[in-house]
Amino acid sequence: MGLFDGKSPFDTNGDGKLSASEKAARDSYYVHMLGEMGNKKSEGFNEKKEFFDKLIEAGLDVKELEWMEEDKRKEALLGAGISPDEWEMYMF
16 A cells, blocks of 8 residues: 555555545645645745845845855855854755
8 A cells, every 4th residue: 555556545445446535635635745845945945035135234245155265255254244154054
């Protein structure tokens, strides 16, 4: 009873067909799972956007930071009050 053996995990009575209630359970499950994934994506997007907003407010240019040597980039970020660890987290 799984994805690869041809049987649906939602076929609770094992008759090989999905009844209306089994289809409803399946659909509810998928909607829930997709909703959870969407929430995680939007949380990450919002955090990254906030990070970029901090860079802009500090007067830093993302393109320039990308091409800087690591030690100069760290110095620029620390000078703006931004952790270099945040750069590593959001840029890679």
